[in-house]
Amino acid sequence: xxxxxxxxxxxxxxxxxxxxxxxxxxxxxxxxxxxxxxxxxxxxxxxxxxxxxxxxxxxxxxxxxxxxxxxxxxxxxxxxxxxxxxxxxxxxxxxxxxxxxxxxxxxxxxxxxxxxxxxxxxxxxxxxxxxxxxxxxxxxxxxxxxxxxxxxxxxxxxxxxxxxxxxxxxxxxxxxxxxxxxxxxxxxxxxxxxxxxxxxxxxxxxxxxxxxxxxxxxxxxxxxxxxxxxxxxxxxxxxxxxxxxxxxxxxxxxxxxxxxxxxxxxxxxxxxxxxxxxxxxxxxxxxxxxxxxxxxxxxxxxxxxxxxxxxxxxxxxxxxxxxxxxxxxxxxxxxxxxxxxxxxxxxxxxxxxxxx
Numbered sequence: 001x002x003x004x005x006x007x008x009x010x011x012x013x014x015x016x017x018x019x020x021x022x023x024x025x026x027x028x029x030x031x032x033x034x035x036x037x038x039x040x041x042x043x044x045x046x047x048x049x050x051x052x053x054x055x056x057x058x059x060x061x062x063x064x065x066x067x068x069x070x071x072x073x074x075x076x077x078x079x080x081x082x083x084x085x086x087x088x089x090x091x092x093x094x095x096x097x098x099x100x101x102x103x104x105x106x107x108x109x110x111x112x113x114x115x116x117x118x119x120x121x122x123x124x125x126x127x128x129x130x131x132x133x134x135x136x137x138x139x140x141x142x143x144x145x146x147x148x149x150x151x152x153x154x155x156x157x158x159x160x161x162x163x164x165x166x167x168x169x170x171x172x173x174x175x176x177x178x179x180x181x182x183x184x185x186x187x188x189x190x191x192x193x194x195x196x197x198x199x200x201x202x203x204x205x206x207x208x209x210x211x212x213x214x215x216x217x218x219x220x221x222x223x224x225x226x227x228x229x230x231x232x233x234x235x236x237x238x239x240x241x242x243x244x245x246x247x248x249x250x251x252x253x254x255x256x257x258x259x260x261x262x263x264x265x266x267x268x269x270x271x272x273x274x275x276x277x278x279x280x281x282x283x284x285x286x287x288x289x290x291x292x293x294x295x296x297x298x299x300x301x302x303x304x305x306x307x308x309x310x311x312x313x314x315x316x317x318x319x320x321x322x323x324x325x326x327x328x329x330x331x332x333x334x335x336x337x338x339x340x341x342x343x344x345x346x347x348x349x350x351x352x353x354x355x356x
Contacts, residue, residue: 037351038302039147039178042096043231043287045190045276046083047332047343048137050105051112052076058136060105069336079332080109082342084117090312090349095122097147100231102139102169102190106130110140129155131170139172139188139232148184150176156187156215158208168192168204171212180354182227182302185219187212189232191242205236209246216261216292224259227302228292233345237284238266249290253306256296264289264309265348274311276346281324285311289350301355308351317342 050063052073062068090096104110107128114124127150128140143150155170172188189212192204212230219226230249236242243249249263251270256262265288268274275283289309294300319341321328330341 038354039098039352040091040096040349041098041229041231042087042090042347042349043100044086044347045102045233045287045343045345046104047345048103049079049109051109055136059134060136069333075338080113080117083113084119086342086347088118089314090347096349097144099142100188102233103137104140105136114142127153127174129170129172131155132167133169134167137169139169139190141172141174141188147179148176150174156211158211160204160207173215178302180301180356185226185228187230189230189234191235193235205242206246209242213247220259225294225300226292227295227300230290233287235286238263238269238288253296256293258294260293261290262293262296264291264306267306268309268311276311276348277344278328287345287348289348302352304350304352310349312347312349317346
């Protein structure tokens with residue numbers, strides 16, 4: 001029964017973090033975790049948060065107790081607690097007010113996360129819609145309605161004109177107001193993967209980028225100073241065509257303009273040389289925050305800067321990289337071998353400030 005799930009308390013999570021930090025030579029998390037802000041927005045690809053039940057209309061056989069990766073209830077509960085540990089860690093003493101997630105199977109795993117993990121007293125609400133992805137993985141938004149009140153949301157479905165039978169994750173759009181009465185337009189993304197080759201799959205990501213660009217352009221037509229936040233695992237890097245040529249997200253920030261998009265995560269990759277994902281020994285930024293120029297200009301009540309976007313690289317999220325130098329992500333699985341870690345991606349977060 002659900003109420004018999006093992007639960008780690010908020011104090012226990014924090015204590016556990018200190019224990020892990022003490023036992024690893026991996027980097028400590030930034031002191032940024034304690035920095036003052038008006039809102040902290042987290043995005044995290046949690047790497048296959050599946051339940052243990054068979055869904056006949058999804059390709060979830062890999063995550064069942066008796067086959068595939070032998071995904072048992074114990075492993076599932078451990079995964080839930082790991083995710084809650086990350087969320088608490090990113091927030092410091094104040095949890096992130098808004099959280100975008102990807103690679104979650106259904107609303108049930110989200111309910112388990114907010115009600116039966118260390119998050120259970122933090123009053124997170126859920127926005128989720130089942131998408132047609134063949135593996136059954138979706139995107140979702142968690143929020144604390146003390147700080148953010150949704151006004152509307154919709155899933156933006158992706159239909160490839162060049163591949164009608166292919167399916168992928170919806171883009172989740174949420175419009176809401178902050179406690180300071182500022183309107184935010186949030187898009188949570190998980191673009192098509194590179195499985196099969198970057199060039200071979202690029203067309204699909206470019207199409208998704210065009211769908212997203214149409215949505216943001218529609219918002220700008222109504223209000224050129226709109227506060228737009230795009231977050232997600234884009235499965236492309238900040239300098240790839242889907243982002244620079246189609247979405248037209250700028251990589252320079254000295255003169256931000258209303259009605260334009262700016263890729264803050266390009267600053268993390270190009271200037272700070274940080275990444276959220278390691279492939280063939282190289283870190284790069286697949287998980288990104290892209291925002292409207294009005295959020296950078298400081299002309300609105302709510303704003304941010306290039307120094308307010310971060311990658312959370314706490315020691316417990318990393319392990320020694322035996323094949324390459326340094327560290328790599330501490331994953332739940334390495335192939336079909338259970339590793340007991342967190343995810344193959346690092347979380348990234350953005351702080352918003354207010355002039356009021």
